[in-house]
Amino acid sequence: MKKIGLLSTALILALSVIAGCSQGGSKASTIRLDYAYYSPLSLVIKEKGWAEETFAEDKVEVTWVLSQGSNKALEFLNSNSIDLGSAAGAAALISKSKGTPIEGVYISNKPEWTALVKADGSSIQSVSDLVGKKVAATVGTDPHIFLLRALDEAGIAAKDVEIVNLQHNDGATSLVTGQVDAWAGLDPHMARVELENNAELFYRNVDFNTYGFLLARNDFAKKNPEKVEKILAVYEKARLWTLENMEEATAILAKEANLSPEVAKKQMERNDFTQPVPGDAQRNTITEAGKVLQQNQIIKSDVKLDELVNNLIQPSFAEKVVK
Template identity: 25%
Template structure:
């Protein structure tokens, strides 16, 4: 992602004489942990061979490692900077490894699917899409949606004549396919009673959508923070939506085998991430400082993005969360965004958890 940000910035500097565009992905990342195992000392003569004892030692060491996959942005890279999570898990004899950064949820989920990470933070839409495609993932903890959040928006250029969603009829809007951007656009059109085929969706990654908007290749862009604040403060873009008509969940996604084989360790890691989030909620200036360091954005962008996103509170999903996520999954199926129905209750990690608050 660092390379993507640099490449993106270089492209902007070529197209404009103003400041470069820096990207970050709003970001999923994930860990695999195993329970501690004691190995035999001075095994009896009729025990397994010494080579098997060595193998057991190696398995024990491997099972005590948690791999946290991260994008640029979100709670996981902040936890990496802060250091408390690693200390807490080390005290429980769990070694933490960090893998990333990944450029977007799709590549992070692919890392989970390929056993290169165990826990990672994504949005609910790409998570549900990943599960529907057959990836062995489960939902560990969730960040509940906030109705008044300004963390997502449809943006237009500052000099655009587009002022409201109805003005998008006959226009092109950049979205990430099967992700939060496409979901936002479709929900806005639904709320405004605008047939979805009246607005052309152009499938672009955020890295490509921003220059497409600024150069006039598309008329709008459905996106999230911190892209919104970068676009508004550094490129004079303007939002035509305020709050989300169907706010989305954040999700800590877990590799299915890790959750099944090492539920206690996975739960410990998710709990530590939640505690880091609660600390940041009480120290918003620190949260903005972490964003400046992680994303290399300006202090103004970091402060606005932090305020727009709101609290970083993760909890274990309860029955109400499951019902709301199921409603989202069923709607995605109706819109033919998913290839098949996803059973959310069956997709929650088997950690024996209940909501933390």
Template identity: 25%
Template sequence: MTDLPRFRAAAAPALSAPSRRSVLAGALGAAALAAGRPVRAAEPGLLRVGYQKYGTLVLLKGKGLLEQRLKPLGYRVAWAEFPSGPPLLEALNAGAIDLGSAGEAPPIFAQAASADLRYVANEPPAPLGEAILVPRDSKVQSVADLRGRTIALNKGSNVHFLLVRALAEAGVPYEAVNLAWLSPADAGAAFARGAVDAWVIWDPFLASAERSTGARTLVTGQGLAPNRQFYLSTRSATETHRDAIEAALTAIGEIDAWAKDNTDAVAAELAPSVGIPAPVLTVALRRLAYGVTPLDPATVADQQRVADTFHALGLLPKPLRVADAVWTPARNG
């Protein structure tokens, strides 16, 4: 797994407070443009998998287990790395990949941009794996104190929903905070130098910031956001690659079962590629939940609440029904 680039913080761009309209345009614009272009059809005999540099799919890639499981089916595998869930789902909607994973919010925006999105499986909730951080010496003591402050987060990511829920619970209007849309690398740099007042982030960047900056946690996802990881595909890919996707989910389950009982080994394996020390990764890995399964009614209901929340805020152009995008082996696409 040494072929993956190391994590480096980049300089943060100028910060601003986008309006609801600009949030919607940013979250849906690229995906909608991709959906408006001719979509590449799934290619027989090739499963294209999108992954982020931390998580089960990275381990699957590093161990070559997916290739082993798919070779008897006459498949080869092509891998593509993405910095976060939103661009991965943009690529999925555009037909550039067939399978990938992301947190709660990106699939909502992706489904709003394309009815072809399919949820194929999910991991159990891991609410402690995301949080709102503030600097150690910050005067901010609660979420209510974030009113009028500048908060960094990745646009349309899983932590977007966490922030919305946390603000609502604290009685702070969504419009009462300034949102700085930054990638984890840029947000980490801005947070470290004090250019933002708070940072909403997920593991392993969360564990890294806690260790390197002494950041304080205002809230985690506990009681606010489940922080599930979803495995996602498209109608075309589930039709063309049904057997391959089922085999991939089986392989993911095997990796999960190993990783659950070998967090130190997983951390040592991921550290060179992620660029975060193994002891820090171990903290993050112990906050994960393992065990890939089809979406059950409770999971669909939780995800529907995410969709309804974003629609109520005006961040989705129309209501959507999550259940329409749930795929199972018994369904034809």
């Protein structure tokens, strides 16, 4: 009886080990990606099924998570809920300064996706008019950083403006309903209120927009470099396809984000898809944003900014893929 008991115990242990290995193998055979309405290439890839097609022969399952803003994508990356995510460069810098283990491996778009927006009929004419006003922004995202840089350029302290922290779509609604005086907007919501509600972009500066980055978790990139290269190859396929098929790419954006064709077209017109490899242009833009973020104590003053930026921007994967 003792022998039977020992055999049963051994069998149970063996089955547990096999089950554990099976679960680990399942986890290792998955790649977790995000898609975002501010990242048109991610929408094209998801719609076309190119990621699933690429990883099918390796029996790697692709799972998708919607990022509503850079802040959400960075939360997913920090919590190890996704392996690669889409976020603005300056927002990624803030997150990395707080310990999020990420690296920017690809530039999905150079957008003018943010500007300062006022409602139809508003008396606001310039950034200077924002003193004492309520301005909606999603804290920690490119629109928020854009707002801080615009205020700094105008010689206005952030404390002289009441920044109302709202997710992007709620900020758009608050502007239209008069709950705030202005909004640091983000496409496609910005394009929508511009066309449907006669909102006006009263301050624009394309150089304050800090690029759309595809970010990888450090540990995932280190352990799975071949997967990172494969997904970047998929992004590169989508980028080249989009440049040749802008009308269809715009239709995909409209469908996924539930936009009118006119709104989707305006958003796509504000995107440049010709600079996929991260490099000096992104370093310079993000460094300048970082200086303002340190002035506003969002990034600690003792952080070595140049070192932080260099650790964030990792072009090696894109250099292998982009021809």
